[in-house]
């Protein structure tokens with residue numbers, strides 16, 4: 001199963017957050033990063049990062065910018081940022097990197113496969129016990145499309161924007177103000193991507 005989490009890491013004291021898909025295999029965490037993101041740039045050089053298990057809303061919000069609420073955790077003299085609203089965190093050390101040239105529907109790009117070892121895990125807060133809302137799934141799907149718009153062209157890009165609008169129409173019906181405002185920000189940001 002692939003799980004969507006938020007990866008937090010730091011470079012020269014600057015904190016970064018990004019939603020990323022990960023696979024857990026025992027004490028290992030595997031992920032793939034597309035070239036072009038700050039997370040790629042940082043983890044090409046830095047060996048430590050934090051996997052944050054968070055709400056769907058925070059997954060979606062984390063794609064928009066890096067200005068989250070951060071706390072820090074120390075591991076053997078290394079200070080790492082994590083999201084203060086996380087339910088659980090894993091401190092991970094990179095054990096392997098693999099670079100692959102990729103040609104897909106978005107064009108030519110480089111992919112960095114990372115295998116990491118979990119060094120520490122910590123429960124931060126209890127997840128709220130609340131029913132499922134369709135707004136949770138849809139805001140994350142809007143975030144995925146938003147994050148790929150920068151590399152999409154032509155018909156593919158038009159189709160992605162159409163889907164974002166479709167998801168937003170449902171969010172307007174089933175979501176609360178926070179979800180609607182975040183959806184609006186994604187749609188407003190379409191032209192800047």
Ligand SMILES: Cc1cc2nc3c(=O)[nH]c(=O)nc-3n(C[C@H](O)[C@H](O)[C@H](O)COP(=O)(O)O)c2cc1C
Pocket residue numbers: 004016017018019020021022031032033034035036037038039040059060063066140143144147
């Ligand atoms: C749910 C979700 C999952 C994502 N998974 C990945 C992933 O596995 N690998 C990747 O490179 N980007 C993934 N992205 C896109 C990055 O989060 C996005 O490029 C982000 O803007 C990078 O932020 P940064 O530049 O601060 O690192 C995902 C986005 C979302 C919304």
